[in-house]
Amino acid sequence: MELHTLYRLLFRHYGPQHWWPAESPYEMMVGAILTQNTAWANVKKAIANFGEKLTPAFVTEISDGELEEIIRPSGFFRQKAARLKTLTGWYARYRYDIETARAQGTDTLRMELLALKGVGRETADSILLYALQKPVFVIDAYTRRVFARLGFAVPSEYEVFRRFFEENLPRDPALYNEYHALIVRHAATVCRKRPDCADCPFAPSCPGARNDD
DNA sequence: CGCCAGGGCCATA
DNA sequence: TATGGCCATGGC
Numbered sequence: 762m763e764l765h766t767l768y769r770l771l772f773r774h775y776g777p778q779h780w781w782p783a784e785s786p787y788e789m790m791v792g793a794i795l796t797q798n799t800a801w802a803n804v805k806k807a808i809a810n811f812g813e814k815l816t817p818a819f820v821t822e823i824s825d826g827e828l829e830e831i832i833r834p835s836g837f838f839r840q841k842a843a844r845l846k847t848l849t850g851w852y853a854r855y856r857y858d859i860e861t862a863r864a865q866g867t868d869t870l871r872m873e874l875l876a877l878k879g880v881g882r883e884t885a886d887s888i889l890l891y892a893l894q895k896p897v898f899v900i901d902a903y904t905r906r907v908f909a910r911l912g913f914a915v916p917s918e919y920e921v922f923r924r925f926f927e928e929n930l931p932r933d934p935a936l937y938n939e940y941h942a943l944i945v946r947h948a949a950t951v952c953r954k955r956p957d958c959a960d961c962p963f964a965p966s967c968p969g970a971r972n973d974d
Numbered sequence: 975c976g977c978c979a980g981g982g983c984c985a986t987a
Numbered sequence: 988t989a990t991g992g993c994c995a996t997g998g999c
Contacts, residue, residue, distance in 0.1 A: 797981040803997055804980090836996040840982085881982045901980050917989085945980055 762911070762966055764929045768936070771943035774962030775951075778942035781891035786859040787852065788815050789892045793884050794844045795835040806834035817857040820849045844879030851877055859892065867895045882919050890941070896934045898926035899941045903948035910952075911967055 783789035788808065795804040808815065810831045820828065828842040835841060851873060855862035862870065870893060874885035882900070889895040900923050909915045916922045930936060947962065961967050 793980090796979090798979060798994090799981085799996075800979040800998070802979090803995095806997085834996060836979090837981090837994050838996080840994060844982090879982065883981065887980085899980090903980065941980090949980070 764926060765931075767911070767963070768930075768940050768943070770962045771947060772939065775943055775946050778939060778946055780938055780942035781887075783891075785815075786892040787817055787857070790848055790852065790888050791815065791820075791845060793887045793891075794841055794848060794879065795832060797837070797841070797884065799836050803835045807832040810834070817849050817852055820845055821853070840879065844877075847877050847879055863893050863895075867893075867897065870895070871897070882923075886923070890934060890937055894934045896927070896932045896937060898923050898930070898937045900926075901941075901945070903945050904941070907944050907948050907952070911963060 781789045781792065783792055792804055792808065795807050810833075811819075823831075825842055825846070828845065829838045832838050832841055832845070852862070854873075855865070867889065871885055871889060874880050874888060875882065880888075886897045886899045889897040890899055900919055905915050905922070916925065926937075926940075930940070952961070
């Protein structure tokens with residue numbers, strides 16, 4: 762089954778997902794840090810704790826301790842507070858302006874993000890795609906799980922798996938955006954809770970095997 | 975109760 | 988390259 766065919770099945774089944782759920786590019790970046798190995802419900806609590814003050818200036822100015830208390834519900838709050846400071850420091854290079862950052866080349870932006878302590882491949886790629894609208898396909902645990910279950914030989918190397926998507930799909934950020942969102946929607950809110958896969962959009966292609974992660 | 979969630983860093987072999 | 992320990996909260 763081709764990648765784009767699987768995308769159409771997901772889209773037909775779940776419809777548009779309107780990702781990333783954030784009111785600004787900066788809020789999106791913050792969410793990318795906070796959601797590291799963390800349920801989104803906890804991230805929402807942390808983001809809500811910012812109130813109307815979720816801005817680069819605010820995060821830069823408050824103390825580490827205060828920031829930690831705000832994001833506490835998202836877990837790993839000490840390291841994540843430090844990571845937010847680091848990421849915001851990077852954003853300052855572009856005067857906290859998403860269009861200024863976006864004018865920079867994708868490869869350069871990716872290298873800069875990966876150089877930050879606390880920003881790994883998935884976080885970097887999420888920011889590149891969802892905040893900067895760059896054509897980068899995001900790989901996460903759900904992507905591996907879903908495609909392993911579909912019978913794909915999922916590469917152990919992140920970059921290899923990412924290239925697989927980017928080389929077999931049109932170079933379209935909007936498509937990558939929707940595709941990844943649909944994978945998460947499928948894996949996190951339906952497939953996981955219904956092992957019987959009675960209403961699986963991939964049926965009968967998806968064997969529904971559980972020994973895949 | 976235990977399990978685990980939209981990772982990443984670091985030490986170790 | 989590939990594991991394993993660690994970080995922490997909250998929903999189920």
